[in-house]
Amino acid sequence: MADKCAEQFAGIIGSLKSEVVLMNGLSVNLHLMMAAFYKPTVHRHKVLIEAGPFPSDEYIVESQIRWHGLYAPEESIVRVTPGGEEGCQTIATDHLLRTIDEHGEETALLLLPGVQYYTGQHFDIAAITAYAKARGITVGWDLAHAVGNVELKLHEWDVDFAVWCNYKYISGSPGSVGGAFVHEKHCAVTRGDCLGSSAIYHPRLSGWYGNATDTRFDWTERRFEPIDSASGFQVSNPSAVDLAILSAALSVFDRQPMSAIQSKSLALTGYAEHLLGKILRDAKADKDTAAPLFTFITPRNAWERGAQLSLQFADGETLDSILKVFEEEGIVCDGNKPNYMRLAPSALYTRFEDIWMFAAAMRKALGLTELPS
Numbered sequence: 238m239a240d241k242c243a244e245q246f247a248g249i250i251g252s253l254k255s256e257v258v259l260m261n262g263l264s265v266n267l268h269l270m271m272a273a274f275y276k277p278t279v280h281r282h283k284v285l286i287e288a289g290p291f292p293s294d295e296y297i298v299e300s301q302i303r304w305h306g307l308y309a310p311e312e313s314i315v316r317v318t319p320g321g322e323e324g325c326q327t328i329a330t331d332h333l334l335r336t337i338d339e340h341g342e343e344t345a346l347l348l349l350p351g352v353q354y355y356t357g358q359h360f361d362i363a364a365i366t367a368y369a370k371a372r373g374i375t376v377g378w379d380l381a382h383a384v385g386n387v388e389l390k391l392h393e394w395d396v397d398f399a400v401w402c403n404y405k406y407i408s409g410s411p412g413s414v415g416g417a418f419v420h421e422k423h424c425a426v427t428r429g430d431c432l433g434s435s436a437i438y439h440p441r442l443s444g445w446y447g448n449a450t451d452t453r454f455d456w457t458e459r460r461f462e463p464i465d466s467a468s469g470f471q472v473s474n475p476s477a478v479d480l481a482i483l484s485a486a487l488s489v490f491d492r493q494p495m496s497a498i499q500s501k502s503l504a505l506t507g508y509a510e511h512l513l514g515k516i517l518r519d520a521k522a523d524k525d526t527a528a529p530l531f532t533f534i535t536p537r538n539a540w541e542r543g544a545q546l547s548l549q550f551a552d553g554e555t556l557d558s559i560l561k562v563f564e565e566e567g568i569v570c571d572g573n574k575p576n577y578m579r580l581a582p583s584a585l586y587t588r589f590e591d592i593w594m595f596a597a598a599m600r601k602a603l604g605l606t607e608l609p610s
């Protein structure tokens with residue numbers, strides 16, 4: 238079942254089937270990947286992340302650094318700030334590459350999100366990976382908000398490892414088993430000979446389920462020889478129930494390529510942006526104030542985002558009144574205190590009509606005239 242899911246994933250993340258493994262949760266997988274790929278030395282010990290990552294990623298990076306015996310983690314973390322105009326929350330690729338230059342020789346690992354959970358920024362994974370790798374940096378991506386959302390070519394882009402969860406755009410159900418990608422070149426195993434020399438492979442935290450299947454149940458030798466694929470990074474045996482649910486969710490992805498899903502979601506997101514733009518203009522005319530009702534945090538360029546628009550409201554009270562009307566209209570919304578709202582029109586189950594209804598509810602909450610349906 239795990240193999241079947243891995244096969245279904247190859248097209249979604251642009252990898253070989255042998256480079257995918259479904260196991261654990263995202264955070265656990267990130268720990269396992271960092272255990273295998275973060276190898277700090279005196280001169281090269283830094284981890285480059287974005288400022289304000291998803292909290293789990295921050296805790297993982299910090300604890301990994303400490304766990305490696307570096308007790309002042311802030312000295313080993315480079316946080317890339319937006320660095321652009323005042324108020325801009327996204328990170329320009331040029332600025333990111335300059336930050337890599339600045340810390341290049343001291344950086345052991347670059348760990349960024351494919352799509353940033355808060356701003357919705359879709360990073361140029363190919364360009365950033367190539368730039369960092371040319372400077373001897375190991376490259377890992379957290380694809381929690383990118384998998385099933387945007388097209389990926391992890392193998393071709395020469396990414397070292399990636400991790401993701403399957404309960405966001407994949408719809409694998411809450412707490413669904415997570416995923417990891419390990420590039421083929423890190424999966425190679427030279428097996429030990431009959432005289433007892435041990436196998437040669439990329440070091441990792443090992444468990445019995447990562448052992449080659451032909452000797453997994455051979456417990457006389459007790460010599461770990463990993464499977465020569467991403468499955469060799471497994472520790473425990475996965476839950477069959479979890480994999481059955483995941484495989485069903487993936488069967489929907491089997492029906493069309495990611496490029497088609499992404500095209501649809503970009504059109505849906507563009508439509509939402511259009512209706513929200515009209516709300517901004519109408520609210521401004523109505524209230525006659527200089528300050529806009531909200532600003533878009535997500536890049537306005539469609540190719541720098543996936544299925545997401547994050548809005549920052551000028552005041553929290555307006556957002557509260559909108560969320561109240563949403564509740565009455567049966568709309569469940571991701572509104573974060575104090576003034577942040579995030580829309581994610583996932584292409585597989587969001588209709589243009591849903592977006593229109595969303596905008597109509599927002600207009601109602603703001604006392605704006607109804608649009609002709």
Ligand SMILES: *Cc1c(COP(=O)(O)O)cnc(C)c1O
Nearest residue numbers: 262263264291293354379381402
């Ligand atoms: C959702 C998300 C997680 C969640 O981690 P789990 O281990 O699956 O609970 C971690 N990192 C990022 C960036 C996320 O968006």
